[in-house]
Amino acid sequence: MKILLFGKTGQLGWEARRALSPLGEVYAYGRDELDLTNHDALAKLIRELKPQVIVNASAYTAVDKAESEPEVARAINAKAPAVMAEEARALAAAFIHVSTDYVFDGNKNAPYVEEDPTNPLNAYGQSKLEGEQSVVQVGGAHVILRASWVYSLRGDNFVTKTLAWSRKQETLKIVSDQVGSPTWARMLAEAISAMLARSLPDPHGYFLERRGIYHLGGSGFTSRLDFAREILRLDPNPGEQALKRLEPALTTDFPTLATRPMRTALNCSKFEQAFGLCLPEWGRALELAMKEF
Ligand SMILES: NC(=O)c1ccc[n+]([C@@H]2O[C@H](COP(=O)([O-])OP(=O)(O)OC[C@H]3O[C@@H](n4cnc5c(N)ncnc54)[C@H](OP(=O)(O)O)[C@@H]3O)[C@@H](O)[C@H]2O)c1
Numbered sequence: 520m521k522i523l524l525f526g527k528t529g530q531l532g533w534e535a536r537r538a539l540s541p542l543g544e545v546y547a548y549g550r551d552e553l554d555l556t557n558h559d560a561l562a563k564l565i566r567e568l569k570p571q572v573i574v575n576a577s578a579y580t581a582v583d584k585a586e587s588e589p590e591v592a593r594a595i596n597a598k599a600p601a602v603m604a605e606e607a608r609a610l611a612a613a614f615i616h617v618s619t620d621y622v623f624d625g626n627k628n629a630p631y632v633e634e635d636p637t638n639p640l641n642a643y644g645q646s647k648l649e650g651e652q653s654v655v656q657v658g659g660a661h662v663i664l665r666a667s668w669v670y671s672l673r674g675d676n677f678v679t680k681t682l683a684w685s686r687k688q689e690t691l692k693i694v695s696d697q698v699g700s701p702t703w704a705r706m707l708a709e710a711i712s713a714m715l716a717r718s719l720p721d722p723h724g725y726f727l728e729r730r731g732i733y734h735l736g737g738s739g740f741t742s743r744l745d746f747a748r749e750i751l752r753l754d755p756n757p758g759e760q761a762l763k764r765l766e767p768a769l770t771t772d773f774p775t776l777a778t779r780p781m782r783t784a785l786n787c788s789k790f791e792q793a794f795g796l797c798l799p800e801w802g803r804a805l806e807l808a809m810k811e812f
Contacts, residue, residue, distance in 0.1 A: 523570035526577030534708035565606035597649035608659030620667035625780025641777035671704035700736030737801030740784030
């Protein structure tokens, strides 16, 4: 299988490059090789490479910065996926695209299902929603996977930040009113790889039959505060912590440029049923992730 992967340096892309490699040739691209705001170059690359599968792990993910440059966010999160979807359809290739829980407003008091109405609260969420809509509109053999609170052991994310704060601060205040489904980037990458393995020998036909939007996060949900508590409990080097107190805070205590949705837990049963896969509980995945440090 010839797989074209975008976003190879990101949290998900890094893991996907490894997880997809047993399936065939993976052509992995980062910003250095191709800037996704250059849509003509993107279309040309896909036409020349002729992949059987395109996996888009790239995105403009700077949620606050997107408020001041919504057009750049839109070029990467909405227009580039539309080009990928169009070129995939022309080649009869499968297209796996990743989206976000931030397409929701977070006002539902239960985990979101795929059919729930979207209503993004910020420019990032709006650009990701437009990406979803354009991929659906193009048609073809596409699958859109909405993830939530993605973390990895590399780069800047809630897990690595919490550990870093715990080394420097005696008191840590974390919001208790934001709820989500933490998703280990490796688990997400492995789920994509498992889906693709099941799609053989006909990825196009397999995904055409199952095309649509799916939620794919760590199973269950938690608050940011309890997520932080678990990260600190599972810290492989607790002796390095300077932390004495972990205290609850409210989102309003930390004003940000972009408004965040408060409760975006995802119900992932549609994904599990459609692909015959099971998603580990978020705490179990975190435990496995922390053993990697
Ligand atoms: N992070 C989260 O909490 C979260 C939550 C829900 C859903 N998601 C979704 O999950 C997916 C993966 O997210 P992630 O956390 O792995 O993202 P990430 O770590 O921020 O990685 C994004 C990737 O996109 C690349 N990229 C950005 N702009 C580009 C451009 N103009 N041209 C080419 N490449 C560009 C980045 O390259 P550089 O390294 O060069 O910038 C990076 O490789 C995305 O669709 C995201 O929307 C993320």
